[in-house]
Amino acid sequence: MDFSLSEEQLMIRQTARDYAQRELIKDAIERDETSRFPTEHIRKLASFGFMGMLVDPAYGGSGLDTISYVMAIEELSKIDASIATIISVNNSLVCHGLEQFGTEEQKQKYLVPLAKGDKIGAFLLSEPGAGSDAASQMTMAKDHGDHFIINGVKSWITNASSATFYLLFAQTDVKQRDKGICAFIVEKDTDGITLGPHENKMGMRSSDTHSVNLNDVIVPRENMLGAIGDGFKMAMQILESGRIGIAAQALGIAGGAHEIALNYAQERKTFGTEIINHQAIAFKLADMAAAIETARLLCFKAAWLKDNNKPFGTASAMAKLVASDTAMKVTTEAVQILGGYGYVKEYHVERLMRDAKLTQIYEGTSEIQRLILARSMKKKSGDIFI
């Protein structure tokens, strides 16, 4: 097995690392405190090609592989995971969905500006009563021939106010459950769309999250992705790719916390020596490093499978499960190593700990990832070694 990285992959990782460590760090605490959307950083990262990293250059993207994407998201998340959330939703949910399932016309009109970073996208699947159980969609799309009229509410939508284009899922026939769900591209400024208040979140505070209300929203038929009833499978396939991005984000959060704790442990002295010389601290740091490397290998495996056009849904679920649990454990230990300093904002680890929690919840909770793994083991159809 070849674990070496190409010149291009190393260059992408270095670009993300430099930008995060030089620029994102400066105002990460302020953005977290004020929940300010990082417009200036998103513009800059778009100029590096980070808003459409995986998209074919023919559609305005950077045409990079998923390993490069994982490393870029990891590096940004070490410093500010909110920024990685905004980028990840745009890249691996919205751009990926449009590139996979859009018509040539839809790609030219919507994918190109999203991949270039001129516009931002959001993914509207969850509802107040349909999060983990995504097939229970209650947002209704009524077919009127050349257009649909959509009514309903979508919840927890990342990029809801900053996005120009929404990739939205709605039901055409409740009785048909998953077989009635359709996907639509909806422009945010369409009449009938209003946003709920900005969600005052525990972590990931500078990515904007709102509910989206749809009241008699008219969507032209040419904005439907695929055919009636294709929406659920599309959403599931898109989430397989999205979960690699969230796994990479969790990996970065864990790595960022480990770095802070390691530096601190080499400077802070107790009982006449640096605390890294106490086995209680050294072993914590060793366990954290081993867990991070395990999560990284799972992320890389899922990315490699995707890049090589092999099934990767089970691998991406496992990568997300392990990486997000690792992020939670590692950030908690990092706060413990820093003690009182870990509990205040200046040292960043408390923010990383709050950010880590969301990676166990969005794009499928840890319980949903376990469900996906259990089902694929039962069917013996997964892409994992079991």
Ligand code: CAA
């Ligand atoms: N690829 C293709 N098809 C798939 C699929 C996949 N990954 N997963 C399921 N399907 C197909 C099945 O084969 C089945 O098709 P057939 O009937 O033709 O065989 C159909 O879809 C229904 O599948 P299930 O019976 O397995 O569906 P289910 O209702 O039991 O749900 C689930 C499965 C895995 C639990 C799914 O509901 C799920 O992933 N839930 C979590 C949703 C989620 O991740 N939400 C996050 C929203 S995005 C977000 O977080 C917001 C943000 O802004 C970042």
